[in-house]
Structures are given as C-alpha cells and as structure tokens.
Amino acid sequence: MKKLLIYPAIDSTRLSRIQEISDQLIVCNVSELSAALTEIKDADAFFGKMTPELLAVAENLQWVQSPTASLEHYVFPELVDHPCQLTNMRGLFYDVIADHVMGFVICFARNLHRYIRQQTKSNWKPIGGVAGKPNFVTGPGQVSEVDCSHLHLSDCTLGVVGAGSIGAEICRRAAAFGMQVCAVDPLAREVPGVVEEVWNVDRLNDLLSISDFVVIAAPHTPQTEKLFRTVQFQQMKSTGYLINIGRGAIVDLPDLTAALQNGEIAGAGLDVFEIEPLPAEHPLWQMENVIITPHIAAASTRVPERHLETLLENIRCFLADKPFLTPADKQNWF
Numbered sequence: 631m632k633k634l635l636i637y638p639a640i641d642s643t644r645l646s647r648i649q650e651i652s653d654q655l656i657v658c659n660v661s662e663l664s665a666a667l668t669e670i671k672d673a674d675a676f677f678g679k680m681t682p683e684l685l686a687v688a689e690n691l692q693w694v695q696s697p698t699a700s701l702e703h704y705v706f707p708e709l710v711d712h713p714c715q716l717t718n719m720r721g722l723f724y725d726v727i728a729d730h731v732m733g734f735v736i737c738f739a740r741n742l743h744r745y746i747r748q749q750t751k752s753n754w755k756p757i758g759g760v761a762g763k764p765n766f767v768t769g770p771g772q773v774s775e776v777d778c779s780h781l782h783l784s785d786c787t788l789g790v791v792g793a794g795s796i797g798a799e800i801c802r803r804a805a806a807f808g809m810q811v812c813a814v815d816p817l818a819r820e821v822p823g824v825v826e827e828v829w830n831v832d833r834l835n836d837l838l839s840i841s842d843f844v845v846i847a848a849p850h851t852p853q854t855e856k857l858f859r860t861v862q863f864q865q866m867k868s869t870g871y872l873i874n875i876g877r878g879a880i881v882d883l884p885d886l887t888a889a890l891q892n893g894e895i896a897g898a899g900l901d902v903f904e905i906e907p908l909p910a911e912h913p914l915w916q917m918e919n920v921i922i923t924p925h926i927a928a929a930s931t932r933v934p935e936r937h938l939e940t941l942l943e944n945i946r947c948f949l950a951d952k953p954f955l956t957p958a959d960k961q962n963w964f
C-alpha cells in the first residue's frame with residue numbers, strides 16, 4: 631500500500647476519481663495544517679502546497695506533485711536537496727496558449743487593437759500608410775501606395791524562446807499561417823515537421839534580429855530571469871513585437887517600458903508581468919501599441935480536466951514504478 635497526502639484538500643469529485651485508480655492507494659485529503667503535519671510523516675507521495683515545515687517531518691516521501699506548471703515559487707532549498715522526485719503540471723495548456731499568442735499576432739498584424747479603440751469613438755480611419763504618403767485605402771475600389779502598417783503574415787518570421795509543449799504548438803500554429811518559424815531552447819532539438827533545427831540558447835540574438843514576432847514561452851528559471859533587457863530589445867527589429875506568455879520575471883519591466891517608449895520595438899502582447907497585478911498607474915496601460923491580458927492565457931474549459939488527468943497519470947506511474955509523465959528538474963525549476 632502507498633499513501634498519498636493531498637494538502638490543501640481537493641473537492642469530492644476529484645477525490646473520488648483519484649480513489650478509483652487503485653485499492654493499493656490510501657488517499658488522505660486534508661485542509662488543516664496540523665493534520666497535514668501528522669499525515670505527511672508516513673506519506674509516500676504528496677500533491678499540493680509543499681513547505682519546508684511539512685518536508686521536515688516527512689520520513690517516507692518519494693514523490694511530490696506541484697499543482698502548477700511553473701516551479702519558481704514552489705521549489706525551496708530543502709526540496710531541491712531532498713531525494714524525492716518532483717513533477718509539475720506542464721503540457722496542459724499548449725493549444726489554448728498558442729491560440730492566445732496567435733490572437734496577439736493577428737491583432738498586431740491587422741491593427742485590430744487599434745481599430746477597437748477607434749470603434750469606441752465611432753472613428754472611421756484607415757490606419758497606416760508610409761509617412762507622408764496616403765493611406766492604402768484612398769477611396770472605393772482604389773488602391774494606391776504600399777501600406778506598411780498592415781502586415782502580411784506569410785512575409786513574417788515568428789521566433790519562439792522555449793520550444794516545450796506550449797512553444798512547439800505556437801510554432802505549429804504560426805507555420806499554419808504561412809509564417810517562417812525559428813526557436814531557441816536548451817533541450818529541444820526540433821519541432822517535427824515545422825522547425826528542423828531548434829537553436830541552442832546561445833543563438834538568441836540571431837532569433838531576435840530576424841523575428842517580426844518574438845514569443846517567450848519559457849519558464850522562469852535562474853537562467854531566464856531578466857533574460858530580456860534593453861540590450862535584447864535593441865537586438866530586435868524596431869518593427870518587431872514582443873509577446874510574453876511565459877513568465878513576467880523573464881522581462882525587465884522598466885527596460886521593456888523604455889523600449890516601447892523609445893520605439894526600439896513596435897509593440898508588445900503581454901499576459902505576464904514582473905509585477906502582477908500590473909499597477910493601475912503603470913504607463914503600459916496607456917500605450918496603444920500594447921495589448922494586456924491579466925495572466926489568463928491558460929484559461930479554458932478543458933484545463934481543469936487535463937489538470938486532473940495529469941495528476942491521475944502520474945499517480946498510475948508512481949504505483950507502477952514507471953517514469954512520470956511530467957518529471958521536473960528541481961535545480962532548474964522546469
């Protein structure tokens with residue numbers, strides 16, 4: 631028999647799905663810290679919010695499951711040093727976050743974010759044209775100058791930083807829109823059928839300089855913290871857009887704000903921020919070339935079921951002594 635401690639307690643529907651897995655599993659679902667401190671002593675496995683206090687009294691613990699994909703706020707030195715295996719909740723959001731990213735890309739390419747602002751003022755005003763030249767639409771049926779402010783996606787390159795489950799799906803979506811795609815990642819070597827060669831992270835500058843859309847889909851790790859500063863924005867095209875759905879801590883917020891204010895980059899689509907919630911007085915809110923969503927890129931009707939399925943599958947692996955579905959590297963936080 632193996633014992634799984636769940637703390638804080640989960641609802642009865644999810645609990646019964648876990649209990650159905652095996653009669654070889656004792657599931658202990660507790661909401662009080664005092665009960666968790668007692669029950670963890672002989673627990674083999676743990677799901678929920680691990681703390682140094684709980685870990686200190688665990689005598690049997692072999693496996694800890696984090697309820698989130700990201701681990702930067704989950705791991706602590708004693709957990710890193712402990713022999714238990716850590717698993718996370720990656721791989722649940724690949725399609726919905728890739729859709730969110732393509733939403734940003736299409737808005738910027740077609741100026742939808744600007745037209746929505748104009749619509750609130752009943753303002754019929756085609757955006758764009760080259761400086762000093764007329765707009766693309768000069769009158770009914772007439773087409774004149776080349777319009778630089780409405781992009782043709784199949785002329786654009788999208789570069790992904792972090793080609794994991796979300797990043798790879800972004801590559802597939804972008805390729806389906808006819809875009810050229812490139813990616814950097816320390817581990818992934820290809821996105822089958824889409825990116826033949828994923829570059830190592832030492833080629834980040836190459837990616838930044840050729841991409842019209844730079845998408846951060848990496849975790850917050852000791853290596854990615856503040857990976858994007860002024861120097862990286864200066865490597866990007868001044869017509870390029872930054873999209874961040876990974877973690878806010880990867881992008882230095884004052885440097886990003888300055889890059890947008892100085893025209894070093896054309897705009898940004900941001901779901902995550904170094905400071906969350908983004909303070910109401912922050913200048914990003916007022917920039918018309920910035921689209922802000924409040925850390926909801928993963929929100930979807932399917933995610934709760936996938937979250938449970940990942941937990942169930944990892945429990946099955948644990949009981950069968952098989953490799954976990956989502957093993958995580960405690961040292962490197964992903």
Ligand SMILES: NC(=O)c1ccc[n+]([C@@H]2O[C@H](COP(=O)([O-])OP(=O)(O)OC[C@H]3O[C@@H](n4cnc5c(N)ncnc54)[C@H](O)[C@@H]3O)[C@@H](O)[C@H]2O)c1
Nearest residue numbers: 700720721792793794795796815817848849875876927928
């Ligand atoms: N916006 C949101 O609501 C939301 C939701 C879920 C996940 N996320 C973030 O997205 C991240 C990725 O999720 P996933 O499911 O694709 O995880 P994943 O583990 O499948 O992929 C992460 C990828 O990033 C790569 N990586 C690690 N260090 C890197 C570096 N220095 N440079 C470039 N790439 C690096 C890894 O090798 C891996 O391939 C999560 O860690 C989380 O922080 C955000």
Ligand SMILES: O=C(O)[C@H](O)CO
Nearest residue numbers: 697698699700719928
């Ligand atoms: O890391 C995760 O699981 C998502 O970003 C939700 O916070």
